[in-house]
Amino acid sequence: MELGAGNVGNSVFKNLFELDPNLLKLFKFGAHEDYEEQQDYINHISLVIDNVTQAVNHLGDMDSLVDFLKQLGGIHIPKGVKEEDYDTLGSAIMTSLKEVLDTNFTYALERAWEVTYSKIKAGVIADNYENL
Numbered sequence: 001m002e003l004g005a006g007n008v009g010n011s012v013f014k015n016l017f018e019l020d021p022n023l024l025k026l027f028k029f030g031a032h033e034d035y036e037e038q039q040d041y042i043n044h045i046s047l048v049i050d051n052v053t054q055a056v057n058h059l060g061d062m063d064s065l066v067d068f069l070k071q072l073g074g075i076h077i078p079k080g081v082k083e084e085d086y087d088t089l090g091s092a093i094m095t096s097l098k099e100v101l102d103t104n105f106t107y108a109l110e111r112a113w114e115v116t117y118s119k120i121k122a123g124v125i126a127d128n129y130e131n132l
């Protein structure tokens with residue numbers, strides 16, 4: 001597999017929908033068997049990649065990163081994304097990292113990603129699910 005951002009995004013979402021096919025149904029493209037060919041699917045992956053890039057650009061400023069992640073989580077609530085879906089997303093990301101990095105995905109790297117993802121998850125959830 002080529003290590004382009006689009007391919008990584010595709011790998012993560014393929015793993016996500018395998019882990020939980022109900023998440024595929026949240027999207028309009030979920031109605032299509034060849035969803036990977038659908039423009040909406042490709043568009044969501046581009047949005048994800050743009051947002052990851054933006055999040056990385058906020059890394060130097062924790063307050064704005066916290067706000068950014070919270071806003072990202074907030075826009076997903078009306079789309080039907082539940083708190084626990086971020087655990088599934090975490091597993092999908094870890095599976096993709098294993099697939100892409102293979103033997104380079106060391107125990108230390110795996111632990112480091114776990115810590116990093118748990119912080120991202122906390123930022124995206126924030127207090128978004130309180131008082132809904």
Ligand code: HEM
Nearest residue numbers: 023026027028040047048051052075076079081085086089
């Ligand atoms: C559990 C994983 C995720 C699910 C199930 C999910 C689901 C969705 C759905 C259903 C939409 C609406 C699409 C539409 O109406 O056509 C959406 C929009 C969007 N998603 Fe995700 N998403 C996930 C992860 C992410 C991640 C990780 C990012 C960014 C890092 C992201 C960024 C966006 C953005 C920017 C939009 C557009 C929101 C708008 O302007 O209305 N998503 N997502």
